[in-house]
Amino acid sequence: MDAPEFVAAFARAAVNAGASALRIESIAYVKAVRAVVSVPIIGIVKRDLADSPVRITPFVSDAEGLCEAGADIVAFDATDRARPETVETLVAAVKRRGKLTMADCASIEDAERALGAGVDFVGTTLSGYVTGQAPTDPDTELVASLRRLTPFVVAEGRIRTPQQAQQAVRAGAYAVVIGSAITRTEHVTAWFREALESAYGPSPSQKPVLAIDIGGTKTMAALVQGSEILSEVSIATERAQGPDAWLAAARAAAEQWNRAYDGIGLAVTGFIRDGRWSAMNPETLGIPEDYPLVDRATDLFGMHAFAINDAQAAAWGEYRFGAGRGGDLVFLTVSTGVGGGIVINGRPLAGLAGHFGLTRGVAGGAPSLEDEASGRWMHAEAARRGHPGLQAFDIFKHARASEGWAEGIVSQSAGRIARLCRDIQLILDPQDIVIGGGVGLAEGYLDLVAGMVPGDGGLVKPNIVRAKLGGKAGVVGVADLVRQRTGHRL
Template sequence: MTRPVLAIDIGGTKTMTALVSDGEVLGEVTVPTQRSDGPDTWLTNAHAAAERWYGEYDAIGLAVTGFIRNGLWSAMNPETLGIPENYPLVEKTSALFGVHALAMNDAQAAAWGEYRYGAGSGGDLVFLTVSTGVGGGIVVNGRPLGGLAGHFGLMQSFGDSSSYLEDQVSGRWMQAEAARQGFGAMPAPDIFNAARNDETWAKAIVTRSARGIAMLCRDIQLVLDPAEIVIGGGVGLAEGYLDLVRDLSIQVPSTIRSNIVPAKLAAQAGVIGIADLAGR
């Protein structure tokens, strides 16, 4: 058994701090991400959560929403989580915890987690998370791609430069659309419940989201031709959503139809993936 790694997953709504070894989460603490606090406070809160594992790890992996390059953290879509541009995440984390740190986008880390320990079959893999926003990660030839690779939520439709894909299909969009139609700022789980109760407006919102993801899968297949597209996230794994994405994908010619599978590691994919990378 290799020495455990501390993994921290900072997302738009929650932060998970976990001790991970060989693809297994030995313990975890999850707290809300208070958007107004900022990254210094988010790291301080993670440090407090990790005190129970003091001395048990020699490395830290950070899986975060947004964009990482050379250890610097920036927001890709501030609507998901506002981050100061080029925040020195790796440097700050190493100084606070006193150990080596590695950082990667959370969906990129989750892609690696699914490839190594989850739904991957050993071939090229694309991971999509449909949640507060829409993110993704790509594994090609046994290697995770970093930088901008996989930020599918920021893709735009041809001829439409005013709206990101995640602003048309994500959980945040679903909530805003329900409010726009006069049903209040209803969170995505409640919209799914209404759809299962045959509420026409809710079914239309869920279907519109699923259609956007089905078309994204088609485009990914055309560009990368992965062995599978793994879908996770609170919206992506909601009851009935993946089946709807598959049903809508049937409209695509079979030669370019994706092998769409559910994520197996659920909310732990990011911490498992980044821990595996940080421990190497």
């Protein structure tokens, strides 16, 4: 239901039932909702940034776009973390357009700083989401604390029942935001399922899956239930030690969960065929040819394991729980390298399918595509142009500052990915091309790609969309594939 027509319908239904205002994510959705309702709109933009944990309206351009789309109030993350724009800068940008501001806070200190910067409303939106695992109940204590600072406190976060909303008002809330309990069918279903399971008692097939993502720099082990990561741990991938050591490290990391899982999935960089693992690009990770990954993991963990390329797993994760809409999907990850996955007729393609970064003639040029478009290429190209030592996120910062050398690098990368998208559309004609990765999700990159797709009289029009699961797509995807292979679809 993540499409403008559904969001606008939810908005109209909420207003018809008596909602006083709406909180809407994305510039496009604010514009769609503004056309059908007259109540105030709180607008936000969510982004997954490679160089900052701030997700809610991180950039001035986001705030300005929300104002232009029709938001009356612009909300943004006001926590004390590394951020691309200061709270003061965001407040000033919104005020210049005659709109109000809301600071999404995790603590009373966040609210004090935000009020000092001139915000109009403070909210409890980020309570529990900055450090540690978020609790299940709303933070009414923080509502009461904020009420001592200002009367304009918005209670938001994990408010699932009318009784919890009443408690927030009694704690001093000026207004209460209800989100998932109204708009997220999958969350509401999960709450009822969990309640029923506690009454019936869980069956073994309802245990989580242990999902392991082995990459060139780090290995992540996670307990995954459906689309949710219940717990996770990351460790460095010691490149010189080899796959036996990588698996042993993952096994040691998973000891803390005391085998609270009944399936194992591995999402790995490189090539998987018949359970055997080989390197496609040894510079990413040196893997012995035909390493028996599935057999070694099965012996080590004491239960059958399943393995697939990490980008192919991410493609399935986006298809099932992210940006997919049920039709054929191609996923591209533009990061240190360029990879991808393909889902056709509801099935993920394995083997060599989706290794777009290694293509040469299809997207043009003698070198492989990732040698002309990836984060690794951007780093090398910046050095060649006299700016050594910069990573992709640094180059994007310089490009946003209108430095020509950096704009040229970003533009060249986007142009090559745009040509790839055109070629994919001609070859597979998918409903969606979903782009993720640190480079792919950088501010403005997708708009550049979409605008640079070569024209063919309007016949070739890839639908390029933003990935939604971020770094968890691989583990979520491989866990779901394990469930489907064992007949335990969640």
